[in-house]
Amino acid sequence: MNTSEFYQQIWQDYIKMTPQAEAIEGALRMRGETVLNDHIAFRTFNQGPARLATLEPLILALGYKRFEPYYFAGKKLDAMGYTPPSSNLPRIFISELRVEELSAESQAVLQRLIGQMPVDTAADASVFWRGRAWLAPTFADYKMLAAESEYAAWLSIIGLRVNHFTISINALAQMSEVADLNEFVEALGFNINASGGRVKGSPAVLLEQSSTLASTQEFEFADGDRHEVSTCYYEFAKRYCDDAGQLYQGFVAASADKIFESTDSQG
Secondary structure, X not given: OOHHHHHHHHHHHHHHHOHHHHHHHHHHHHOOOOOOEEEEEEEEEOOOOOOHHHHHHHHHOOOOEEEEEEEEOOOOEEXXXXXXXXXXXXXXXXXXXXXXXXXXHHHHHHHHHHOOOOOOOOOOHHHHOOEOOOOOOOHHHHHHHHHHOHHHHHHHHHOEOEEEEEEEHHHOOOOOOHHHHHHHHHHOXXXXXXXXXXXXXXXXXXXXXXXXXXXXXXXXXXXXXXXXXXXXXXEEEEEOEOOOOOEOOOOOHHHHHHHHHHHOOOO
């Protein structure tokens, strides 16, 4: 599979889960903007056949290279950033939950879900857009997970799929600041994630970011109940050059920590 096919599949799955992204991108293109993606991100577990170590070869096969590892102690996550084979492609960020650091009750729920995954779940790149590889949890289990880890609850019902795309503000012609894009997005009727500030990061750390609050969608849980849950969101990023004049390629953990909260329950 080439990168063009990969991103077509990922984008189509993403906009089904995140209709706000298609609306925002369309509004920018109507203004004559060229919308390039800074990075995309995935969430997974650190156990089972679709952990980071088994997903990574699929990313490397697309020509990506490992860039830098990250750790989020409060959210019990490890992550890795990957740089693309060409500048017109987005970076990739994959995080995984340290399942063994959750409570025994949460671990039991997650291990039941992980145990349903076929051993060849990550045999090819379609793992990134096929969605949930296990049966839906009960709503009670989902709520229990959410009380301890929003990330765990999100994965339990949404599954392994792209968590967000990110508009590169550096590539926009008519807007040069994150705050300007925030206002544009709000004028379209979408809300900005204010956790950690409406603009996260700064020129001093070479990266500024913001994001919408996630879209919501109704899902059916194992007990037959149907409930609206947060799905995915749209992120915006502006990168700065370092002292050597090179555009910063990494991620800022303190900012990413707050960006994760874009999928926190809104109800």
